[in-house]
Amino acid sequence: MAILAQDERPSEEGVAAGGQRGTVVLRGVTKRFGATTAVDHIDLTIPGGSYVVLLGPSGCGKTTLLRMIGGHEMADAGDILLDGVRLNDVPAAQRDISTVFQHYALFPHKTVAENVEFGLKMRGLPPAEREQRVSEALEFMDLSNLRDRFPKQLSGGQQQRVALARALVTQPTVLLLDEPLGDLDRLLQLRMRVELRTLQRRLRISFIHVTHNQEEALAIADQIVVMENGQIKQVGSPQDVYRRPSNLFTASFMGDNNILAGRVLSIDGDVVEVVCDGLRLRTSGVPHPLTVDQPVHASIRAATVRVRPEATAAMDLPPNCVAARATFIEYLGDIVKLHCQTASGLSLIAKLPESDTSWQHIREDETDLVLYWDDADVQLLTA
Numbered sequence: 438m439a440i441l442a443q444d445e446r447p448s449e450e451g452v453a454a455g456g457q458r459g460t461v462v463l464r465g466v467t468k469r470f471g472a473t474t475a476v477d478h479i480d481l482t483i484p485g486g487s488y489v490v491l492l493g494p495s496g497c498g499k500t501t502l503l504r505m506i507g508g509h510e511m512a513d514a515g516d517i518l519l520d521g522v523r524l525n526d527v528p529a530a531q532r533d534i535s536t537v538f539q540h541y542a543l544f545p546h547k548t549v550a551e552n553v554e555f556g557l558k559m560r561g562l563p564p565a566e567r568e569q570r571v572s573e574a575l576e577f578m579d580l581s582n583l584r585d586r587f588p589k590q591l592s593g594g595q596q597q598r599v600a601l602a603r604a605l606v607t608q609p610t611v612l613l614l615d616e617p618l619g620d621l622d623r624l625l626q627l628r629m630r631v632e633l634r635t636l637q638r639r640l641r642i643s644f645i646h647v648t649h650n651q652e653e654a655l656a657i658a659d660q661i662v663v664m665e666n667g668q669i670k671q672v673g674s675p676q677d678v679y680r681r682p683s684n685l686f687t688a689s690f691m692g693d694n695n696i697l698a699g700r701v702l703s704i705d706g707d708v709v710e711v712v713c714d715g716l717r718l719r720t721s722g723v724p725h726p727l728t729v730d731q732p733v734h735a736s737i738r739a740a741t742v743r744v745r746p747e748a749t750a751a752m753d754l755p756p757n758c759v760a761a762r763a764t765f766i767e768y769l770g771d772i773v774k775l776h777c778q779t780a781s782g783l784s785l786i787a788k789l790p791e792s793d794t795s796w797q798h799i800r801e802d803e804t805d806l807v808l809y810w811d812d813a814d815v816q817l818l819t820a
């Protein structure tokens with residue numbers, strides 16, 4: 438099938454030996470709009486054949502970065518390379534990169550088949566080859582029976598498949614997706630994220646997907662790039678970013694982390710103790726150097742906090758344990774969130790599986806509890 442022809446293409450110069458095509462390298466990429474620095478000296482390597490998600494809040498610069506990779510925006514500084522070739526001066530239509538734009542940007546007065554054909558026409562392919570490639574792309578995206586419809590006669594999910602077919606028909610080595618699930622209802626989003634991941638695995642090209650939705654990024658990505666104010670805050674696998682946020686922004690943005698401000702109490706080899714409003718935290722293997730009394734922030738993921746009832750008010754607890762009461766029990770189906778408060782007024786959240794029936798015996802503001810977690814669940818954060 439033509440849309441899968443990627444595998445049949447000879448490898449080209451610039452692709453590392455044994456590496457996959459579609460490796461994007463960004464070096465010092467910067468974009469300013471007047472006084473706003475939308476993208477600020479970004480260095481990033483996107484490995485060929487990987488699914489990378491640019492994740493961050495509105496305005497952090499993810500769309501601008503995607504547009505520069507696609508050639509729809511010019512960088513003010515820095516280099517963008519695809520498989521070793523500098524792209525800065527290569528027009529969008531000549532890059533081996535396609536984009537699925539936010540809200541799909543289908544041509545309303547063209548049929549599905551004409552929309553898909555557009556990129557091939559721009560590239561000057563002869564009509565017979567265009568027709569063959571369009572038919573194959575429509576079949577690939579399960580759209581053959583809709584080929585003569587206009588976009589307004591399609592559901593949101595069908596429009597998205599047309600946008601994907603239109604982008605893939607040119608056989609790119611990199612596919613850019615700007616908020617591709619934003620226009621779909623929740624159930625369709627859940628289905629489409631599996632479909633996008635499956636599609637990427639079948640095609641084995643690089644997908645670079647922009648979203649502000651943490652769950653979507655965790656579900657789809659090989660690698661998540663967390664962005665804030667035009668800069669990269671953390672790059673890692675979903676597990677890394679979720680379990681081991683390295684900085685305050687990532688820990689807050691990923692949600693459901695208990696973030697506490699405190700200071701370093703002691704350092705013994707690689708074991709560090711921190712005190713936050715009387716609560717002692719212990720951790721080890723801290724990735725950055727620290728000194729005693731240094732102010733720090735710590736993060737404890739809510740899902741790692743465990744809870745046991747305590748008949749008498751707990752005294753002299755070791756590090757990573759604290760007496761508390763649940764002030765609000767939030768039932769969320771698969772999980773139950775206990776919003777707790779310690780005697781010193783610290784707020785902590787514990788997330789328990791619904792099947793762990795122990796939460797059913799807890800009474801709001803009444804039951805004395807001990808919250809506890811492992812050393813490995815305490816992350817010390819950089820600013």
Ligand SMILES: Nc1ncnc2c1ncn2[C@@H]1O[C@H](COP(=O)(O)OP(=O)(O)OP(=O)(O)O)[C@@H](O)[C@H]1O
Binds near residue numbers: 470473494496500
């Ligand atoms: N064409 C433009 N002219 C002026 N400012 C712009 C332009 N495009 C983007 N910006 C600004 O650059 C910054 C980054 O915008 P960008 O659209 O890249 O962010 P984003 O992370 O994709 O946000 P969203 O999720 O809301 O789309 C914002 O402050 C935005 O207002």
